[in-house]
Amino acid sequence: MKSLHLICNAHIDPYWMWEWEEGAAEALSTFRTAADFCEEYDGFIFNHNEVILYKWIEAFEPALFKRIQRLVAAGRWHIMGGWYLQPDCNMPSGESFVRQILTGRRYFQEKFGAQPSTAVNFDPFGHTRGLVQILAKAGYDSYLHCRPDNNDCPLPDADYVWVGYDGSEVAGHRTLVWYGTPARGMIRGALEQYMKTHGDREVGLVTWGIGNHGGGPSREDLEDLAVVMRETDAFPIVHSTPESYFAELRDRNVTRPRVERDINPWAVGCYTSQVRLKQKHRLLENELYAVEKMCAHAALLGLLEYPRDALHDALCDLMVAEFHDILPGSSVQ
Structure with missing residues (x-):
């Protein structure tokens, strides 16, 4: 060495x-x-x-x-x-x-x-x-x-x-x-x-x-x-x-x-447990990114002021939900 x-x-x-x-x-x-x-x-x-x-x-x-x-x-x-x-x-x-x-x-x-x-x-x-x-x-x-x-x-x-x-x-x-x-x-x-x-x-x-x-x-x-x-x-x-x-x-x-492959798997049960949490996470992903696009378009047309702070707060909540002991369902509820 x-x-x-x-x-x-x-x-x-x-x-x-x-x-x-x-x-x-x-x-x-x-x-x-x-x-x-x-x-x-x-x-x-x-x-x-x-x-x-x-x-x-x-x-x-x-x-x-x-x-x-x-x-x-x-x-x-x-x-x-x-x-x-x-x-x-x-x-x-x-x-x-x-x-x-x-x-x-x-x-x-x-x-x-x-x-x-x-x-x-x-x-x-x-x-x-x-x-x-x-x-x-x-x-x-x-x-x-x-x-x-x-x-x-x-x-x-x-x-x-x-x-x-x-x-x-x-x-x-x-x-x-x-x-x-x-x-x-x-x-x-x-x-x-x-x-x-x-x-x-x-x-x-x-x-x-x-x-x-x-x-x-x-x-x-x-x-x-x-x-x-x-x-x-x-x-x-x-x-x-x-x-x-x-x-x-x-x-x-x-x-x-x-x-040239994934580095997987471990604790594979985590990918099927707590399905409600996983479904809500995906829903939040889709809705948040769609709302960002709609708000950006509306702001460009002068119809509203882009709600930067509110969307950032929602993004932070999404990122917390993706934590490696939350999204897999391996944390306290």
Whole structure:
């Protein structure tokens, strides 16, 4: 192994086995802790995505939001992924995927001057091949995900070139460890096991940080990682970002197999459960996009003022409904 990239994150489900108020509280707590560690530990980088979480920080703790803006500008906090949230990646329409991306890109550009080039969807249960063309046309060159694992969806390698229906390509990576660590004090053992098992890889990537209900980095884990970094002489271990990992793969001309299909399936029952929710989601998609067209036409004719704010609010509700634990029916009702 020539180098090993550590991607610290804190997977936060804004909704899952809890309602949004609890998700917002966990985002506030996690982001406070992460900001403290970014300011305290030299070289440490925290990565996080999903507009909806940053909007909650902006609304409920503006001082923390400004701290994060400063950390992003200093390169200590990385805006990862750049979507509105991590949606189900099979059932939304192509237009809905575009809206997840465009809404996210506009927000992160406006608030942080950031435009990620690696899309990140750790937890969705599968990934339609149609995403590749959308990602490439939206300016992404790479895609980082976790599910489905190799038991459910064998891939020729963790690093691959994902090829779309139209021949578009993005670099793909499926994590060889889970997107986070279950509890404090576990990353050192996980990292040492990764180096033992995957030491023959030219470039390594380990995602870590307590997740699902938030948590992120802990002081114990950061101290343990510092020890491993000092004791490892064979190659550098660095706090990093997804973009840096994919850039090194390109720079080293790492050979990667081509994958010309969906990255599916996992938890297939999620695609048939809660049918009422799925039907209402599709109805909202169709009605919202139709109303946008009608309002645009009427506004051009001078018949009304385009209801931008109301339609944006409806779009945000649609994008929330597409969250990967809502649309599949795997969250509390």
